[in-house]
Amino acid sequence: xxxxxxxxxxxxxxxxxxxxxxxxEPLEDAFSxxxxxxxxxxxxxxxxxxxxxxxxxxxxxxxxxxEVGMKGVLVVPCSRCLAPAxxxxxxxxxxxxxxxxxxxxxxxxxDGEDAPQEDVQELDAxxxxxxxAPLFWEVLVTALPSGVLCKExxxxxxxxxGADRNxxxxxxxxxxxxxxxxxxxxxxxxxxEFQRREGK
Ligand SMILES: [Zn+2]
Ligand SMILES: [Zn+2]
Numbered sequence: 539x540x541x542x543x544x545x546x547x548x549x550x551x552x553x554x555x556x557x558x559x560x561x562x563e564p565l566e567d568a569f570s571x572x573x574x575x576x577x578x579x580x581x582x583x584x585x586x587x588x589x590x591x592x593x594x595x596x597x598x599x600x601x602x603x604x605e606v607g608m609k610g611v612l613v614v615p616c617s618r619c620l621a622p623a624x625x626x627x628x629x630x631x632x633x634x635x636x637x638x639x640x641x642x643x644x645x646x647x648x649d650g651e652d653a654p655q656e657d658v659q660e661l662d663a664x665x666x667x668x669x670x671a672p673l674f675w676e677v678l679v680t681a682l683p684s685g686v687l688c689k690e691x692x693x694x695x696x697x698x699x700g701a702d703r704n705x706x707x708x709x710x711x712x713x714x715x716x717x718x719x720x721x722x723x724x725x726x727x728x729x730x731e732f733q734r735r736e737g738k
Pocket of ligand 1: 694
């Protein structure tokens with residue numbers, strides 16, 4: 539589970555277990571949720587409009603399966619020039635739950651010792667709800683795109699002087715020094731300078 543907090547307004551989102559008939563019709567629901575600024579991977583993601591979530595929950599005996607789908611639009615700094623770049627995002631996830639100790643025993647008999655370990659979350663026998671906030675949050679954060687560009691052919695920032703090459707050209711010679719080598723050279727110079735001052 540992802541260790542970021544979800545909006546507190548999401549706490550009320552849940553599936554009522556008693557409403558889920560065993561082997562009955564699945565429950566479906568849809569939500570349109572505002573998402574506040576989200577910082578992830580060192581980037582600030584903004585959501586200019588509410589993110590759409592849909593959920594489908596079904597129950598088979600003591601097992602509950604919750605399927606989540608998500609669709610939204612976000613704005614994040616362009617990975618080349620840092621200007622705001624917009625992208626659409628989609629994601630989905632499946633979450634399995636098992637109710638109570640009875641269900642567990644039954645299932646151990648079925649699966650046997652060597653059964654592959656399924657990622658099933660246990661619910662207390664008396665649990666009356668499945669919280670949706672952590673599920674929605676996981677689907678959202680997992681789907682955050684990286685490397686978003688403001689436009690396909692964004693020319694990015696000059697690695698030498700930082701000029702935005704989309705709006706201006708600079709005097710720096712194209713490809714004169716590989717910026718990675720340049721950084722290394724500067725680090726070595728600084729090291730030499732340090733050693734000289736230390737008198738070594
Ligand atoms: Zn750009
Ligand atoms: Zn430049």
